[in-house]
Amino acid sequence: MKKNTVLFLFGSFNKYDFDVIVKYKDLNSKRSSYEPGWNIWSMKTIKNYFKLKKFTKHPFNINIDLKPNKKDLLRTWTVKINKKRYFTNCLKITQSQMWLEIR
Numbered sequence: 001m002k003k004n005t006v007l008f009l010f011g012s013f014n015k016y017d018f019d020v021i022v023k024y025k026d027l028n029s030k031r032s033s034y035e036p037g038w039n040i041w042s043m044k045t046i047k048n049y050f051k052l053k054k055f056t057k058h059p060f061n062i063n064i065d066l067k068p069n070k071k072d073l074l075r076t077w078t079v080k081i082n083k084k085r086y087f088t089n090c091l092k093i094t095q096s097q098m099w100l101e102i103r
Helices: 043-050
Strands: 007-011 056-060 077-081 084-088 097-102
Touching: 043 097
Parallel strands: none
Antiparallel strands: 007 097, 056 097, 077 084
């Protein structure tokens, strides 16, 4: 990044020092191998990758309900937990989302 550049990353980031690598296999697909998806990087990994001391976190709260797409269950939909919406899909992982501001 050039000096005075601001980069925004959107996604699910783990506040704990664990990177999560997800593999899944669609049993209705002709593919026989496992596919990656819904990986969650730790904030420590992001800091190390960009050689940062800190970054700014901006929580993201979606204010609409997203319904499951029965033709593509890997597409994200929302679930409400304690009056707050989270993202999920057929992998049964529930995620909050945020923007990371990197300078």
